[in-house]
Amino acid sequence: MRLVFAGTPEFAATALRALLAAGHPVVGVLTQPDRPAGRGMKLQASAVKQVAQAAGVPVAQPQGLRLDGRHAGDAAAAQAQLLAWAPDLMVVAAYGLILPRWVLQLPTQGCLNIHASLLPRWRGAAPIHRAIEAGDAQTGITLMQMDEGLDTGAMLARAVEPIRADDSTASLHERLARLGAELTVASLPRLAQLAPQAQPGEGVCYAHKIEKAEAAIDWTQPAALIERRLRAFDPFPGAQARRGDETIKVWRGRIGSGQGRPGELLALHADGPEFACGAGSLVLTELQRAGGRRAPAAALLPALALRIDELWT
Structure with a gap:
């Protein structure tokens, strides 16, 4: 399959490295624009962009993806680029932008999200933080078919990870990043055999952004x-x-x-x-x-x- 990858931080970069190492044809990458960072506040490329550039994969960095939004020009350019890349599947991990309907429908096999929780528990922006804060005994990775809801799509595969008594977000993030990469690489070759399962209505909770x-x-x-x-x-x-x-x-x-x-x-x-x-x-x-x-x-x-x-x- 021709893959487009969408992601920004190190969690996503871990998955991109694994996909490239496994030989999957990543034809393009979407990531957030460069941001000021460090004491000098110099523009810094995202972790995903750095991996993509090192591998020679083309990168697009739109400010937004809504064709009718304030970054409509960026969105139109991104649309043209995605059409040129002609992906069969988009793999998404912590991208940071909501994907509108036109993006979700553009790849012939849709968009697959690597989410760092056992859905439907901890939908949203900060699932690792909130799982530790709540005292959960375990969490994990859910591979999910993306729809227009907030982490509401059908589940394709899951992997469980215990939360240790001394885990910080940093330590658990590292393990979940590896687990997400491994589950994604193992699942893509048998994607057609994975039966989508609707998320249950019970147990839904939201991992609100950390302030x-x-x-x-x-x-x-x-x-x-x-x-x-x-x-x-x-x-x-x-x-x-x-x-x-x-x-x-x-x-x-x-x-x-x-x-x-x-x-x-x-x-x-x-x-x-x-x-x-x-x-x-x-x-x-x-x-x-x-x-x-x-x-x-x-x-x-x-x-x-x-x-x-x-x-x-």
């Missing part, structure tokens, strides 16, 4: 939830607490055994300070001060000079 405002720790929440959120928001947006005028990033913690007012420092342990939460307590084991790097909390305790009973917000 920077969610980084602020709410000490009135249970310690177990805060600990999961630390891992879910690693590497973005991180979690943060206020100590007076200082904002301190909190990357890791473990459940403690104390009780007190939410945000109250209860004790200083060898691996970090223990703070009371709405239910239970949390020992903060990895911190980052402004201008510094992530470090074991124990290494920062002397400079912080914490006092028992002080309150963080």
Whole structure:
């Protein structure tokens, strides 16, 4: 089959590498436009674009795909390019743009999405983060026929991945990226034999986009939830607490055994300070001060000079 691949971040790049390594004819790639990044805010190509260019695959980077939208010119150019590529199938992974009907209907065999959850649970933009935050025991990859809904298409194949007690979004993302690539490469040769299954109506939930405002720790929440959120928001947006005028990033913690007012420092342990939460307590084991790097909390305790009973917000 002649494939077009649509994707942007490293999760998608992992799948593109696997498709190219397996010898699938990728005739073109759609990816997001270059964005400013780094301290110098220089334009940087997406991970997918870098893989495509290294392999000599043509790349298109439309600002939008709606023929009647504000980027209609870009969309028309993308349409002409896709028609020229004449794909049998489009493989999509974390592309970042909604595919309108004309895109979904253009490949002769439609569009296949690599989604990082066990649908219908965690449809939407942030399935890995939300699965960790919710305390799910497992997640996985679903290969899905795309339709005009939000991750509502028929399922073609699934693979399960356990969520470990110490998983962050970064560590789980890496495993799911590999799993998605493996499942896609294994499924394409037998695509005609895969029976589409409609998603069940029960168990639907949405993984809403992660917002920077969610980084602020709410000490009135249970310690177990805060600990999961630390891992879910690693590497973005991180979690943060206020100590007076200082904002301190909190990357890791473990459940403690104390009780007190939410945000109250209860004790200083060898691996970090223990703070009371709405239910239970949390020992903060990895911190980052402004201008510094992530470090074991124990290494920062002397400079912080914490006092028992002080309150963080």
